[in-house]
Structures are given as C-alpha cells and as structure tokens.
Amino acid sequence: MSQNRRILTIVAAASAALLLVGCSAGAGGGSTSSSGEMESDGEFTLYSGRSEALVQPLIDMFEEQSGISVNVRYGDTAELGALLLEEGERSPAQAFLSQDAGALGALAEAELFATLPSEITERVPAGFTSTDDSWVGVTGRARVIVYDSEVLTPSQIPASVEALATPEWSGRLAIAPTNASFQSFITAYRVLEGEAAADEWVAAIAANDPQLFENNGAILTAVNDGVVDAGLINHYYWYRLASEIGDAQMRAQLSFPQAGDPGSIVNVTGAGVLKSGAADADALEFIDFLVSRDAQQYFVDETFEYPVIAEVASPEGIPALSSLKNEDLDLADLQSLELTQALLAKHGLI
Template sequence: MIALRPAAIATAALAALTLSACSAADDGTSPTPGTSSDSAAVADDAFTLYAGRDQELIDPLIEQFESETGVSVDVRYAGSTELAALLLEEGDATPAGVFLAQDAGALGAVAKADMFATLPESITETVPAGFTSTDGSWVGVTGRARVVVYDSDQLSADEVPTTVAALTDEQWSSEVGIAPTNASFQSFVTALRVLEGEDVAQAWLEDMEANDVQIYAKNTPILEAANAGEIQLGLINHYYWYRMAAEVGADNMRAQLAFPEAGDAGGIVNVTGAGLLSGAADDADALRFIEYLVSESAQQYFVDTTFEYPLIDGVAAPEGLPALETLTNPELDLSDLDSLGETTDLLVSVGLL
C-alpha cells in the first residue's frame, strides 16, 4: 500500500480542481459498469483504490474485504482534495479504479469532469436521496455531521453559539479553532457559499481571521485543544468526539458537542462516498468493492469503528447521536459542493491557506 505525501499543501493541489474537463473524458460521457460495447465485466482479483481517508481507519476494512473476497486492493492514500486534483491531472491514464473520498465536494469535482462511470441502481438505491449523487456518479457511504466542540469547564451548553455567524463576535476572539486545509472544513465553506452567497462566505472568513481564529492542521488537534481548555470553541466533525470518548470515557472529557441549529451551514451533514472511475467501468472487482462499502457488514464497521452515521436501512447509528433526518438541510444538494476550486481560491485570498 502506497501513501501519497504531496509536498505542497492544498493550495497547489487544489489549483488542479479548476482545470477544465479536457484533462478527463473527452466526450463528456460516463459509461455504465458492465455495458461497454467492446468488453464485458472482467475480474482479475485486483484493483487500485485512491483513498482520501485516514489509513488507520480504512486499512482494517480493506483487509476485511480482501479476506472475504480474495480481491487484492492496491491503496494510495492522501487527502481527498489532493487525490481529486491528482485524478484530474491523470485523466484517462489514472490507474485508479475507485475513488473513496472524505467528502462530497471532492467527489463532485471528479464527477464534474466526467471521470466517473454511472453506478448501477442496485448500489445507488441503497442510500437515501440527499446522501448520494443525483446522477449515479458516486454513492454516499457514511454521514458526518459538522458540530461545535466546546470546553464545558469554561462554557455551559446554553452559552455555546448555535450558528457559525455568531463565532465572529468579539467575545470569541482567539477562542475558536478551525482547520482550513481539512476537506470537511472546505466543504462547510462551500456549503456557506452555496447557501448564503459568495459575499457572505468571504465576509465570514475575513471576520474570523480578524477575530484571531486559531488555525489547526486537523480536527483532532482542535478537539484536544478544547478538551485542554486552550480554546473555548472549535468546528469539527461529530465522530472525533465519539472516538476520544470511547478511548478515555465520556465522563473524563471537558470537551462536549453542540449541534448547530437546523439549516445553519455550520451544521451540514456531509458524506464520505465512492465513485467508479470510467476506465474501470468494466472492472468487476472495483465495482464489488463499492457494493461492499454499502453492505451491512461495512456499514456496521463504520458505526463501530468511526462512529459515523450509516446510510442504509437496518444498521443503527451510534448511540447518543440525534436522528440523521433532524440534521439535514433540505436547501442543500450535496452535489452542489463540487466547487472546491472556488472555495480554496477564497481561502487563499483571505489568507487562511
């Protein structure tokens, strides 16, 4: 398994997301798996996976898949945004059969370049509308709620802001943590742009920087900082708290979670998801892996190991989480989070990347 370690952070990689689709499919079409006119579905017991999720989380699932199926998976790890940029650069020459991404935005950028084959309905219909693509280009795998983490020693629950707009207030100066290079944060900013407009998103970022927002590389350091009382508030995904609570015990944590009010961009439910690259449209092994991701076995793995929301019927969410339907924003189509290039340009322009 190969871990990609791009030398440049999101700025250089994300520039590729603004490339035209000419670096991908030339005819703008995406074949359906198994329906190519000149080849039938083939299986050689191996395929290449580009994985935009943490290796320590995904390796056990891949090993489980390999053990159950006999299919060998060559995995290349990097951030979802970097891998999306790499796919656009590689175009038809990519060795990837499947792209497993941390967020819908990265998947949307690749889909926008017509690089995904259309998935069969037997896969896409297992996931409710609103948590998958609208055109069958990729399928949602797990749900990830954006939340506010807070230091409960410094703040009571009713003192925690319930909107991201409130975080720009002077009282939170130097007390809020964010991770601008993180794909989930970038998808949140994209959602803010989509829901509230470009001007509102830019003003929010500028106001946050002016309010001495604290910058972290990832979600986990934000959670740890809140738990240590170094900051009062932070923007993270929900499951980071649940992972720490499982390790140290919820009663031993200062950091607690608050879910933003319904409809606020700061509380969007994003998804991890997977798409089948057009060049692997007839690769039965690659398609089998995507089927596996939305199987009961894999969904239960995500619940038990990563504390994310399952997206298929018959698998219960981790205990203590609010019902998924209470968190979704009917005004937001996850397919609209594909403008990552514009988001990173904005983050660069305000000095946060």
Template sequence: MVAMQMRQVSAVIAAVFVAWGITLSATAQQQKKLTVYSGREEKIMAPLIEKAQKALNMDIEVRYGDSTSLAIALIEEGKNSPADIFYAQDAGSLGAVAKENLTQKLPNQLLQKVEPQFRSSTGQWVGISGRARVIDYNTKLVKPGELPGSVMQLTDPKWRDKVGWSPTNGSFQSFVSAMRIMEGDRQTLEWLKAMKANGAKTYDGNSAIVEALGRGEIALGLVNNYYLYRFTKDDPNFPVAIHHTQGDAGALINAAGVAVLQTTDQKNDAQKFVAYLLSQEAQQFLTQQFYEYPLVGGIPVSQKQVPLQQLQPPKIDLSQLSDLKGTLGLLQEAGLL
C-alpha cells in the same frame, strides 16, 4: 466442513452481487490489484480494506491523501490515472472529479441502497457514511447557554482567540462551499476574513482540534460529529461536548462516498467493492467503530449519536458542493491557504 462452509458463504455473496446486477468473473482468483485513492485516513481504511479483501477475495492497494489533494491529482492525471476508485471524505471532492467527466455512472441497484440526498443526482457517486458538522466545546470553559446559535456568530469579539478550525481539511472546505451556496461568495469571504481577524486558530485536522479543546487551549472547535467519541471512548471524563446548530452551513450533513473512475479496467471488481461498502458488515463497522452515520436503511446508529432525523441541516443538494476550485480560491483570498 470448513471448505463446505466457505463454499456456502461464497455462494451467498455471489447471489447478492447477481441480485445487484454485478457479474462475477469466472477467473476471480486471477483478478488484478484494485487501486483506491482514499481521502479517508488510514486508521479507518486499513481495517476496512482488510475486511473487504477477505470478503471479496480481492487484492486492494490504497493511496492515501486528503480528499482535496487527491481530487486535484485525479483531475491532473486524467485518462492516465492508475486509480480505479475514489473514496473521498466529502461530497465536494467527489463532485469536483465527477464534474470533469472522470467518473462512471453506478448501477441503480447500488445507488438505491442510499437515500437520494446522499448520492449524486446523476449517479456518479454514492455516499457510504454520513457526518454532521458541529461545534465541539470545552465544558469547563463554555456553558450550554453561552453557545452560539449559528457559526455566523463566531466572529463576535467574545470568541476572540477561542475558536479552532482546519481550513486545509476537505470537510471544512465542503462546509465553506455550503456557506457560499447559502450566503453568497461575498458574505462567505467576509466571514472567513472576520474569523481570521478574530484570532481563529488553525489546526491540522479535526483530531488536533478536539485535542486542543480537551487541553483548554481553545473553547470551541469546528469539526465533524464523530471525532469526539474517539476521545471519550478512552476517557469518559474528557471535558468536551457537541453542540448542533440548526439550518445554517454549520449544521451541514455531508457524506463520505465513492466513485468508480473512467480509467478503471476493472469495472466489475470496482462495483463489487462499492457493493461491499454498502453491505451490512461495512456499514456496522463504520457506525460502531468510528461513530459515523450509516446511510443504508436498517443499520442502527451508534447509541452515542443524535439520530439523523433529529438534526436540522440546511437544505442543500450535496452535488452542488462540487465547485472545489471556487472554494479554494476564496480561502486563498482570505489568506487561509
């Protein structure tokens, strides 16, 4: 009975892949190991990879690092890279790799699972989950009426030594890229220098910023929307809340996404992996377990999240965030890297 059920499940998965234009190999049991470069943290990816391996009967190996560093590594490795897939936490890193002609165009059947604003305009990568930039704040230190209307106001002396950020973080760097597009390099550089002069405190990632907020070490933090919920899940009284700005770079809605690399000799398997990430199972996992926004239609958002359609992000083509080199240079000029 169990064997029959497994054959039925395999038949259903095979039918889905065929419908999406992905051919299943007759020698699936003899597939090579799929290598994924992941800018997503291991505590998210490890259980997701385990699910994918079981669903696809595939051996998957993951190399972890921050998205920016992995993008640079892929560019340096070029045609000698062992990677098959790049899974980045932000569109900027994906765009930087695509800009170097290191990615393959994905099948339309996969691209069309996601709205145009969350995929490459040339089909080189596709978003898997959405994340909104927000200002988290300590509710004991800041009243809602005191919150800034824009991130540009954080250079005000009243926020001296009270703001946390993470300049080495890929999502933060994409946010800076968005500011460059909206405000220009000169004004963005001035903002970065003014923030530093105003005592903005540097942390190693978003989680560290939220932890510092909870301790009252800082009053405001520039982070992604979903990190707070990982804290309130264990402590409903955690004294931090989310503030959404409107229309500025601080309201950017970015996408964690994937690209199939030119170096892969497992194009079919790589596309099956992408198809799995766009499946209902994977989308629900990222939404319900990690509070990210699903990008495939028909998947309900976590009840704790403000629905995407209620947010007011800036009108930016995420493919424009690809000038990683320019953003890193600006951060270096500001003395932040």
C-alpha cells in the same frame, strides 16, 4: 437476498446499463469487453483518500469475503482527485474512495465516473449521495461546535455559526482553515448563503483573532485541555477520543447547530467506479460492499461516523442523520474548493 446473489444482480444490471451506453455513446469511457459485459480478473486498483490505518482493515475484510485482491494507492483526497483529473480515462485506478464530497463532485463534473446501478445507489437516502448516481455516499460526518463545559453552558452555545463571528467570540474560537473538512464547510456556506455573505463571515472570523490549528483532532484536544473555549470540528472526533479516555474525562462537549444552518452540514465520504473500470466487476463489488451491513457497522464501531443505510443504527447519543439533512444543499456543489481557498487566503487564514 444473499450477498453473492445480490452481487450477481448488481453486475447483471450494470452490464445491461453498459450495453445501453455502448449502443448510444459508441466509444464512450470504460474498459468494456468486446461483448459489453462486466469482467472479473480477481483484482482491481483503488485510489483511497482515506488513510491506510482506517480503511485497510475494512479492505482486508472485503478481500477475505470476496476473494478479490485490492491494489491500493493511499494519499490525500485532494491530491488523488487532482491526479485522477490529470490521468483521465487513462488512470490505472478502477475505483476511488474519497473523504469528502467535493472531490467526488469534481470528478463527476469531469465525467470520469461510470454510472452506478440503482441497486447500489438506492440504498443511500437522497441528500447523502450523488444526485446522478455517479458516486455513492458511504458515511456521514456532521459539523459541530465543540466547547469547554467548564467555561460554557449548553445555553451559551449559539444555534447558528453566524453568532461565532461576533465580538463576543473574539480570541475564543478555534478553527482549522487548511483542513479539508473546514474548507468543505466554507464551500457549503458559499453555496447556501452566497458569495457575499460567505466573504463577510470569513472576514469577521479572521478579524476575531481565531486560534488556528492544523486539524480537528488538535482542536478537540485544545478544548478538552481548557486551552480554547470552543471550536469547529466533525462530530466523530469527540466519540473517538471518548472511547479512548472515557466519557468522564471529556471536559469538551458537543453542540449541533440547528438544521439548515451552514454550520450543520453533513459531509460524506463516498466512492465510485471510474470510467477506466466501468466494466470491472471486482471494482463494482467493492463499491457494493462499502454500503453493505458489514462495512457500515465497521464505520460505526471503529470511526463513529454516521452509517448511510437504514439497516445499521447510528452511534448512540447523536441526532438522527435524517434530522440533519439540508434540503437546499447538493453535496456535489462542494467541488468549488479553489474558490474557497482563495477566499480564506484573501482574509489571511491560509
């Protein structure tokens, strides 16, 4: 099916869904036309929690292909998520692109997303997208242990993050407790293992004198320079640095925790149409574009993240995305960020 025909099919399906919503919910959210059909004025407003340097080339590609203008407000995902919660259905934004599932879950719980048509959401396998079609996963980001290969052998890297809280790793582990991806990992730990277990693990890590950094990139650099033995990061940082300096210069190497371990979660970036843009065909076309072959290949080539559609292959040398799926985790449950931050503050990590 051609791109244009697929868009028309999606818009028609979304229009039908909106008509049903209008009949059943009366004044429920969304700027529908008087007929309840999707409308296009050739532009829409996007709130992007992903950086301009990363996604603007992709937005330029979309604008060129579609003829639609995208008015983008860039910012931190958490800050934009909070702004959308404050603005509610009065938001000037029609769509939101997030760097993690937690913010998407919070907006879905507040019922600020319009339901996406199945023609979009069914392209992404369960476990890497919403369970209620409120938003769709766009890319996957696996949590990994990065280690100094001149100090440690692969067999010395634990299969579970549980072992990193033992005295053996005292002073040897780097973390970024203020970083969104680390906080999402801790949130997943709470969801999967329970509050008491998460509290115990964070307390043990804090007592182990961890080396603290601001972000994943700083941790990778420190490990690659031999400053620290190991750290917790997202997988794609390694591949990005290796593409810049060459694999042969990578003293740092990666180890993927065993599937199902709290340390092996795959968080996703994702996007949705806000109720303020529920009838906006342009915003919906952008969401459709994000899970198209062109956009997914862009993320593989430029950011080394996992694609979430079957037609695009993952970057070489990493485990298959399906092998990392955690059946016990609903990514929408990563929304309880405030409780995670309180837990990290309790143990002096933030």
